[in-house]
Amino acid sequence: MRLLIVEDTPELHQQLRTSLTEAGFAVDGALDGEEALHLGETEPYDAVVLDLGLPRVDGLTVLRRWRAAERTMPVLILTARDSWSEKVEGLNAGADDYLAKPFAMGELVARLNALIRRSNGVARPELTFGDVRLDTATRGVSRAGQAVRLTALEYGLFSYLALHAGRPVSKTELTEHLYAQDFDRDSNTLEVIVARLRRKLGDGLIETVRGQGYRLQSPI
Amino acid sequence: MMRLRPALAGLWAMNSLTRRLVILTTLWVSLGLGMIAWFVVRTDEQQIQSTADARLASLLDAVVAATSFDPATGPVLTRPVADPEFERPLSGHYWQLTGPGGIQVTSRSLWDSRLGPPLREPAEGVRARSMQGPRGEDLRVLERDVQIDSRFGRVPISVQVAFAREGTADEIADLRSNVILAFALLGTGLVAVVALLVIWGLRPLRRTQQELAEVRQGRRLHIDVVAPIEIAPLVTEIEALIEQNRATVERARNHVGNLAHALKTPIAVLRNALEAGDMAGARVQSATLERLVQHHLRRARAGALAGSAGAESAPLAVAEALGTALRRLTAARGIQIRVAGEAEARVRADSQDLTEMLGNLMENACKYGSGRVAVRVSLVNAGRIAILVEDDGPGLAEGDDGAVLLRGVRLDEAKPGSGLGLAIVGDLASLYDGTLTLERSTRLGGLAARLELPGRLASEKYQGPD
Numbered sequence: 012m013r014l015l016i017v018e019d020t021p022e023l024h025q026q027l028r029t030s031l032t033e034a035g036f037a038v039d040g041a042l043d044g045e046e047a048l049h050l051g052e053t054e055p056y057d058a059v060v061l062d063l064g065l066p067r068v069d070g071l072t073v074l075r076r077w078r079a080a081e082r083t084m085p086v087l088i089l090t091a092r093d094s095w096s097e098k099v100e101g102l103n104a105g106a107d108d109y110l111a112k113p114f115a116m117g118e119l120v121a122r123l124n125a126l127i128r129r130s131n132g133v134a135r136p137e138l139t140f141g142d143v144r145l146d147t148a149t150r151g152v153s154r155a156g157q158a159v160r161l162t163a164l165e166y167g168l169f170s171y172l173a174l175h176a177g178r179p180v181s182k183t184e185l186t187e188h189l190y191a192q193d194f195d196r197d198s199n200t201l202e203v204i205v206a207r208l209r210r211k212l213g214d215g216l217i218e219t220v221r222g223q224g225y226r227l228q229s230p231i
Numbered sequence: 232m233m234r235l236r237p238a239l240a241g242l243w244a245m246n247s248l249t250r251r252l253v254i255l256t257t258l259w260v261s262l263g264l265g266m267i268a269w270f271v272v273r274t275d276e277q278q279i280q281s282t283a284d285a286r287l288a289s290l291l292d293a294v295v296a297a298t299s300f301d302p303a304t305g306p307v308l309t310r311p312v313a314d315p316e317f318e319r320p321l322s323g324h325y326w327q328l329t330g331p332g333g334i335q336v337t338s339r340s341l342w343d344s345r346l347g348p349p350l351r352e353p354a355e356g357v358r359a360r361s362m363q364g365p366r367g368e369d370l371r372v373l374e375r376d377v378q379i380d381s382r383f384g385r386v387p388i389s390v391q392v393a394f395a396r397e398g399t400a401d402e403i404a405d406l407r408s409n410v411i412l413a414f415a416l417l418g419t420g421l422v423a424v425v426a427l428l429v430i431w432g433l434r435p436l437r438r439t440q441q442e443l444a445e446v447r448q449g450r451r452l453h454i455d456v457v458a459p460i461e462i463a464p465l466v467t468e469i470e471a472l473i474e475q476n477r478a479t480v481e482r483a484r485n486h487v488g489n490l491a492h493a494l495k496t497p498i499a500v501l502r503n504a505l506e507a508g509d510m511a512g513a514r515v516q517s518a519t520l521e522r523l524v525q526h527h528l529r530r531a532r533a534g535a536l537a538g539s540a541g542a543e544s545a546p547l548a549v550a551e552a553l554g555t556a557l558r559r560l561t562a563a564r565g566i567q568i569r570v571a572g573e574a575e576a577r578v579r580a581d582s583q584d585l586t587e588m589l590g591n592l593m594e595n596a597c598k599y600g601s602g603r604v605a606v607r608v609s610l611v612n613a614g615r616i617a618i619l620v621e622d623d624g625p626g627l628a629e630g631d632d633g634a635v636l637l638r639g640v641r642l643d644e645a646k647p648g649s650g651l652g653l654a655i656v657g658d659l660a661s662l663y664d665g666t667l668t669l670e671r672s673t674r675l676g677g678l679a680a681r682l683e684l685p686g687r688l689a690s691e692k693y694q695g696p697d
Contacts, residue, residue: 095553095590096583102556109560113521125563 012057012127012167013037013188017047017073018089019065027060030116035150035163036123037191044068051077055187056084057127060119063090063101071104078105085126089114124148131174138173140227143212145173152212159211164189168204172217172227181224249429256425260418268414272407279406283371283399284359290314291357291373291392294326298388300381305334306388316340321366323395330388341365349374349389362393369396435459439466446473490527494520529655544582545689546589546618547574550606553586553593557604561597568593572608576616578686580663585684588659588667589618591652592680596622600677616686621672621679653680660684 014036018024024040031038039054041047044065051059051073063070074086085107090097093111101109107130108122128136128147136148142155150166152159161169167189172180182201189201205217205225218226290312299309306328311317316324317338327346328336335345344365350358357375364370370393378385438456445451453473458466497519504512547570554568578585589606596604600622607619657667665684672679 094583094587096586098560098590099552099556099586102559103552107559107562113517129563 012171013039013055013191014123015039015041015047015050015054015056015059017041017044017059017065017070018062019043020062026116027119031060031120031123032163034120035166037167037189037194039192042066044070044073048073048076050192051082051084052080054192055184057188058123058130059084059086060089060123061086061106063088063092063097071101074101074104074106083130085130087119087122087126089119121148124150128174133174138176140173140176140216141213143216145170147174154212161208161211164200164204165208165211168201169208169212172225176227177229179220179223179226185224248433249426252429253422253426257418257422260421264414264418268410272403272410275406275410276403279399279402283394284373287371287373287392287394288357290324290326291375291390294328294392295375295377295390298328298377298379298390300330300379300383300386300388302381302383304336305332306330306336306379306386308336321364323364323366323368323370323397325364325370325391325393327391327393328388329391331386346370346372346391346393349376349391351376351389364393364395369400370394371396371399435462439469443469486527486531490523493523493527497523529658542581543577543579543686544585545574546576546578546585546616546684546686547572547608549582549585550589550593550608550618553590554606557593557597564597564602566597566600566602566604568597568604568606570606572606572618573610573616573688575689576608576610576686577689578616578663578665578684580659580665580684584659584663588656588682589620591656592618592620592682595652595680596620596624596678599624600675603675605675610686610688611683614685614687616684618682618684619679620682621675622677623672623675624677626671626676626678656680656682 012035014031016024016027016031016038018027018040019042021042024042028038028040039050039056041050045067047059047061047065047070048068050056061070061074065073070088070090074088077084077086086105087108087110088101088106089110089112090101091112098109107126110119110122124147125136133147136146138145138147143159144153146152147170150170152161152166152169168185171185171188185201205219209217216227218228220226293312294308297308297310297312299307301307308328312326314324316322317326317340319340320342322340324338325341325346326338327341329349330336333348337345342365346364347362350360357373360372360374362370362372372391372393374389374391376387376389379388380386435456435458439454439458439462442451442454442456446454454466454470456466497516501513501516501520504510504516550570554570558566558568580588593604593606601624603623605619605621607621609617609619611617653667653669660667660682663684665682668681668683670679670681671677
């Protein structure tokens with residue numbers, strides 16, 4: 012899952028980057044509104060963490076312009092301003108969630124997971140594919156009741172396929188959503204990851220659709 | 232003179248009192264003095280004219296008295312008239328006698344030219360006429376027909392005496408230019424005096440402004456102008472404003488100081504906890520810090536309220552905006568939020584504060600309810616608006632309502648999320664002379680938070696004491 016973090020305080024920006032990368036997200040960062048505007052309009056993010064007080068272009072303007080350009084990715088506003096009138100303004104400008112500073116990193120990750128899940132039209136946090144269960148809230152995967160340990164990239168690929176289950180997902184799309192902008196993208200590694208996932212979760216789970224990519228059957 | 236410079240510069244500024252007064256004075260003075268000058272000149276012209284006429288008339292009388300008739304030559308003057316100008320050729324003073332048969336005798340000054348023939352009508356009295364003289368000059372002529380006794384009986388003779396108008400015209404022109412000059416000087420003087428009066432009159436204002444600027448720059452503590460009674464109240468008000476400002480700054484400084492000191496202890500403890508690797512202790516301290524910050528933010532907000540008196544906001548619109556926002560926030564749970572009631576209702580509260588109060592109440596309802604939230608705005612009685620926020624959650628245990636509010640008020644004992652929101656609502660409501668009561672919802676079965684605030688319907692006037 013690919014995230015954009017827009018935060019101008021360098022320390023917090025770095026903390027967010029580190030923590031969210033550890034949590035398994037592919038993370039891009041923007042330090043000001045202009046950069047955020049550009050990245051949000053050109054890159055396919057699964058969610059955005061947006062600060063409001065930004066240099067150059069303020070956060071609300073960035074959000075409004077994304078929405079005006081029909082960018083629909085879920086946006087979570089992360090700000091120190093926590094009065095209700097500010098929350099209302101942010102949410103009614105098109106934000107999907109609002110978290111006030113100070114915040115706990117765990118809370119942020121949980122909310123981002125829920126936002127991404129909901130934005131893909133999945134109502135419940137748990138998805139079942141045969142004997143494989145995926146809990147998007149805890150980022151846990153189990154097979155036949157046994158917890159399976161996945162690397163960040165493995166989890167990312169599996170959960171992306173899971174949230175888009177039922178349709179083939181191209182390698183390009185997977186690459187765009189699995190790797191951050193500055194990551195050295197090599198689509199061959201996708202095949203390696205899929206092979207590892209098949210080994211861990213069972214052969215029949217991820218289908219290869221010739222010429223189109225990979226597909227996961229809709230959950231039961 | 233240096234002092235005058237800004238005042239004079241003010242003359243050219245568009246929006247200047249000095250300029251306005253000077254323009255008005257100039258208009259009034261030039262109009263008034265112009266009329267007086269015109270009147271004076273006219274009166275004097277008539278005066279000069281009639282003086283000249285009187286002289287001419289007396290000369291006519293003298294000529295008539297000296298007129299005689301010599302049968303051999305015709306009309307003659309028996310003695311010279313006492314005006315040497317009649318002897319000087321083309322002097323502009325002339326007389327002419329016309330006897331029967333058109334025989335004419337003239338003054339030497341006419342030389343060999345003649346005045347125009349006399350009019351015979353009307354025969355009685357003196358006729359005043361205008362004619363051209365021998366040099367082409369304008370003449371004022373008096374004529375009279377007389378009967379002179381002679382040996383042949385009474386002979387009719389016409390006597391004409393003429394003065395060139397040049398003399399009187401010169402005199403009048405002199406007079407006119409003198410009068411205009413005098414009045415122009417007077418007018419300029421008046422305008423200048425008015426300008427000086429304004430500048431001098433406004434000097435206390437200018438000095439007040441200078442001192443005010445010095446106060447602002449921190450070079451002075453008070454305005455020390457001995458103000459004239461017209462602007463003394465203004466100066467007093469400004470002084471009071473400065474004093475109030477100073478007090479506000481002082482309070483703010485105290486507040487910031489208090490906050491900084493209050494933050495120091497938990498920071499020290501936090502640092503020690505971190506150094507000792509005591510994460511639980513660190514968490515407790517960071518929660519303390521968070522509460523302190525919340526508390527001071529609320530105090531700052533309440534302090535700012537003093538300035539927002541007279542604000543009015545529409546509770547239904549605020550509740551609807553909050554409903555939209557909360558639906559997004561709680562999208563995962565699909566909570567049904569219904570907002571209804573009196574769209575015309577207005578409460579006497581700042582819109583941000585009303586949003587804060589309703590936001591907390593509605594968020595609570597979403598949090599503790601199990602899927603349904605209803606907000607209703609209604610007019611209680613003249614001058615009071617009620618906003619009822621209901622949910623279908625467990626509600627409150629019997630006799631528990633006071634405690635929820637109280638827990639938040641005693642900030643030190645409040646844990647985040649345990650009634651702090653309601654305490655904020657209660658505090659804000661009482662600042663606006665409103666009340667917050669908690670009861671059981673009759674419609675949804677859960678908690679009903681009832682916020683009552685002074686207000687009215689937009690179509691009505693306030694019916695309160697003021």
